[in-house]
Amino acid sequence: MRPNATPYDGNWTYWATRKGQAIGTPTRIAKLLKKQKGKCKWCGQYFTPSDVIEVHHIVPRCLGGKDVYNNLQLLHHHTRDDKTALD
Template identity: 85%
Template structure:
């Protein structure tokens, strides 16, 4: 629940709020420990529930926590502060969805006016670049959807097997795929 709530609010300025909520939850868990175990040897009893460990976060980074609430089975309580904040990217002032620059809007939003949904999603996934030549798509380019592993060689028609290529690079890739099939 904490992780879902944090993800929902990760797009607004919330780092100070996250720190406050983590502190409030820590105080509540500390009070729970005191009510359960009493005040005698409080620091020792807190160490039964709170650990000093390094945690691997969802974005791949690690973080050292000195008061990490952890159950005996190894389950840890997610902290709000672990959620990476995502900043909003401003739209270019001269850009509108109707100016014909389908590559800008598809790269930005994953959708664009008069652009097939599949093409727009692939363009966003590839960050506006052709995977074969590495150059950015322009509004005048002809972009084609290509299977990374051709269907004739057992590739599936799924997003993880699709890529967006310039028309001329797709021709080169198709020729290489046919050559590999011929000599294998």
């Protein structure tokens, strides 16, 4: 744990990545942050508290993908647009 870190310090990405939960963070996003070790699956960069994070289906729902954790990934908003264009 980081010295002087608390769950109330506003760094929700750190806490979600560490614990799989964070105050004010939806459970699905917190669990995926922990699973992905705080990184975007597309660009590999760490998420920061100011980032816009998108939940993205690995196999699109229109192609039969399900809305389950093993078919979901977190992406930065701008990289989601790039990935969606390639899908």
